[in-house]
Amino acid sequence: xxxxxxxxxxxxxxxxxxxxxxxxxxxxxxxxxxxxxxxxxxxxxxxxxxxxxxxxxxxxxxxxxxxxxxxxxxxxxxxxxxxxxxxxxxxxxxxxxxxxxxxxxxxxxxxxxxxxxxxxxxxxxxxxxxxxxxxxxxxxxxxxxxxxxxxxxxxxxxxxxxxxxxxxxxxxxxxxxxxxxxxxxxxxxxxxxxxxxxxxxxxxxxxxxxxxxxxxxxxxxxxxxxxxxxxxxxxxxxxxxxxxxxxxxxxxxxxxxxxxxxxxxxxxxxxxxxxxxxxxxxxxxxxxxxxxxxxxxxxxxxxxxxxxxxxxxxxxxxx
Amino acid sequence: xxxxxxxxxxxxxxxxxxxxxxxxxxxxxxxxxxxxxxxxxxxxxxxxxxxxxxxxxxxxxxxxxxxxxxxxxxxxxxxxxxxxxxxxxxxxxxxxxxxxxxxxxxxxxxxxxxxxxxxxxxxxxxxxxxxxxxxxxxxxxxxxxxxxxxxxxxxxxxxxxxxxxxxxxxxxxxxxxxxxxxxxxxxxxxxxxxxxxxxxxxxxxxxxxxxxxxxxxxxxxxxxxxxxxxxxxxxxxxxxxxxxxxxxxxxxxxxxxxxxxxxxxxxxxxxxxxxxxxxxxxxxxxxxxxxxxxxxxxxxxxxxxxxxxxxxxxxxxxx
Numbered sequence: 274x275x276x277x278x279x280x281x282x283x284x285x286x287x288x289x290x291x292x293x294x295x296x297x298x299x300x301x302x303x304x305x306x307x308x309x310x311x312x313x314x315x316x317x318x319x320x321x322x323x324x325x326x327x328x329x330x331x332x333x334x335x336x337x338x339x340x341x342x343x344x345x346x347x348x349x350x351x352x353x354x355x356x357x358x359x360x361x362x363x364x365x366x367x368x369x370x371x372x373x374x375x376x377x378x379x380x381x382x383x384x385x386x387x388x389x390x391x392x393x394x395x396x397x398x399x400x401x402x403x404x405x406x407x408x409x410x411x412x413x414x415x416x417x418x419x420x421x422x423x424x425x426x427x428x429x430x431x432x433x434x435x436x437x438x439x440x441x442x443x444x445x446x447x448x449x450x451x452x453x454x455x456x457x458x459x460x461x462x463x464x465x466x467x468x469x470x471x472x473x474x475x476x477x478x479x480x481x482x483x484x485x486x487x488x489x490x491x492x493x494x495x496x497x498x499x500x501x502x503x504x505x506x507x508x509x510x511x512x513x514x515x516x517x518x519x520x521x522x523x524x525x526x527x528x529x530x531x532x533x534x535x536x537x538x539x540x541x542x543x544x545x546x547x548x549x550x551x552x553x554x555x556x557x558x559x560x561x562x563x564x565x566x567x568x569x570x571x572x573x574x575x576x577x578x579x580x581x582x583x584x585x586x587x588x589x590x591x592x
Numbered sequence: 593x594x595x596x597x598x599x600x601x602x603x604x605x606x607x608x609x610x611x612x613x614x615x616x617x618x619x620x621x622x623x624x625x626x627x628x629x630x631x632x633x634x635x636x637x638x639x640x641x642x643x644x645x646x647x648x649x650x651x652x653x654x655x656x657x658x659x660x661x662x663x664x665x666x667x668x669x670x671x672x673x674x675x676x677x678x679x680x681x682x683x684x685x686x687x688x689x690x691x692x693x694x695x696x697x698x699x700x701x702x703x704x705x706x707x708x709x710x711x712x713x714x715x716x717x718x719x720x721x722x723x724x725x726x727x728x729x730x731x732x733x734x735x736x737x738x739x740x741x742x743x744x745x746x747x748x749x750x751x752x753x754x755x756x757x758x759x760x761x762x763x764x765x766x767x768x769x770x771x772x773x774x775x776x777x778x779x780x781x782x783x784x785x786x787x788x789x790x791x792x793x794x795x796x797x798x799x800x801x802x803x804x805x806x807x808x809x810x811x812x813x814x815x816x817x818x819x820x821x822x823x824x825x826x827x828x829x830x831x832x833x834x835x836x837x838x839x840x841x842x843x844x845x846x847x848x849x850x851x852x853x854x855x856x857x858x859x860x861x862x863x864x865x866x867x868x869x870x871x872x873x874x875x876x877x878x879x880x881x882x883x884x885x886x887x888x889x890x891x892x893x894x895x896x897x898x899x900x901x902x903x904x905x906x907x908x909x910x911x
Contacts, residue, residue: 314895315893545897550904566861574633574634576630578864584865
């Protein structure tokens with residue numbers, strides 16, 4: 274098997290197997306994870322990351338595929354990351370039901386990857402940003418991150434994107450569902466898909482109303498647009514791309530893009546640091562230091578808080 | 593308001609208001625928390641802690657009250673801690689529905705306290721051990737920790753006890769529920785309450801069968817007894833106390849009690865340390881160090897893992 278520098282070089286040249294191998298390395302928290310991340314760092318920052326969220330049935334997969342087509346027409350290299358926070362399966366497991374994506378299977382300008390995050394060390398959404406970095410370094414100019422499933426984790430994954438697209442469909446009570454899931458707060462662009470169905474106008478109106486109920490916006494603030502699509506027929510997809518590009522330009526003009534990325538990076542560092550510290554403490558199980566502290570607590574010689582201070586002191590000295 | 597040393601002295605003399613005040617201090621994660629815990633440490637370790645868990649409707653409250661009566665007859669000072677992991681209310685809030693406990697309201701040898709743990713800093717079960725320490729230092733020889741509500745948190749709270757009592761009642765499908773909730777693994781003593789009802793024998797048999805299905809036990813191993821009670825009439829309660837005392841003696845003979853307490857103390861120290869470290873990192877939000885690291889990540893100068901290492905380095909130097 275190729276070593277990390279070789280894999281990174283091959284991935285930069287867009288070789289799919291190297292990209293796949295690198296994602297597997299970062300996804301599985303392999304021993305080479307740190308080496309991979311360090312090697313990728315100088316190659317990242319070029320991709321525009323778009324998150325797609327929405328309840329099952331709104332047509333996320335179809336919309337993602339249509340967006341891939343639209344971006345390919347514009348000559349962009351595209352990465353797709355389908356994240357399922359509820360599935361313990363990874364790699365190709367999800368690809369079975371992603372038949373529509375097969376339109377792009379033979380296109381060397383498209384890289385598609387499914388990943389599961391349940392059971393991942395440190396939980397939920399934290400394998401996704403590493404996989405995004407791999408696709409970024411591999412030269413993907415646009416990365417579509419599609420979440421499968423619903424709930425809080427969806428919101429977390431959306432927070433990894435530069436621009437978040439929230440998809441709805443008519444007649445699913447999505448408006449209320451969206452409000453419940455808190456996705457009304459995360460959308461930069463809203464898409465009402467299946468707009469050829471009854472109730473599409475009502476859904477758009479309801480959504481418009483709910484978005485208007487938010488706090489008053491200043492003259493330079495972003496007003497999330499609502500785009501109607503029939504993704505299965507490619508209708509409205511150009512308008513979605515246009516809305517995305519508008520949002521991206523708006524963010525760049527105002528420094529919002531750098532701010533978002535900085536905030537994301539800070540949260541990620543925090544998460545990795547907490548996980549690492551927790552692991553260091555975990556490594557002490559059965560260690561004489563933790564045992565000795567516990568012994569002193571049950572004998573009444575010290576209390577848990579003083580003991581925790583001592584433990585932290587020991588960790589910070591790297592001992 | 594009295595200072596901490598005075599409160600601790602008064603609590604040791606069994607003065608209820610001092611005990612109440614100390615529990616409020618440890619429960620609310622007050623600034624005096626550390627001072628209180630340090631002052632209590634030398635006074636703790638004398639209490640025998642019994643956890644009572646079981647689905648709503650099995651008669652936990654009635655059983656707890658009956659056990660208080662039984663231990664009072666034996667001249668023991670008793671503390672009761674009713675923990676509700678699902679309620680945001682604390683202090684007296686839960687006492688409303690604990691009318692039966694009013695039997696003991698005027699008994700100076702009994703201290704009763706309800707506490708809620710939802711929303712507690714560091715979550716779930718971690719205020720309970722501190723409150724247990726207060727009751728322990730106040731001279732309670734037996735502390736009954738009754739969990740209100742069900743689920744994983746119940747199991748966590750049971751893990752704080754020296755001996756765990758799992759209560760069931762006939763005809764509630766409790767056997768299956770118990771297995772689901774994992775409480776079949778935590779019981780040291782099982783009680784089938786409401787044993788005057790139809791199906792009590794069936795429940796006991798089913799339970800016996802399920803317990804027998806576990807791994808084979810060695811000759812010195814503890815075989816959890818199943819005791820049938822009608823707590824509302826005090827029937828079978830002496831047998832429960834007998835089973836508890838037997839379990840305690842068994843644990844003491846084999847060093848199991850000290851082992852359990854040591855393991856609990858180690859977990860507690862670990863939890864406090866992780867919480868403290870997380871808070872230290874949280875304090876860095878908006879700090880120039882975290883911002884600077886984030887900036888270097890988005891510019892591709894470093895990666896999140898290397899940045900996390902630097903962050904930890906900074907924390908451990910106490911800077």
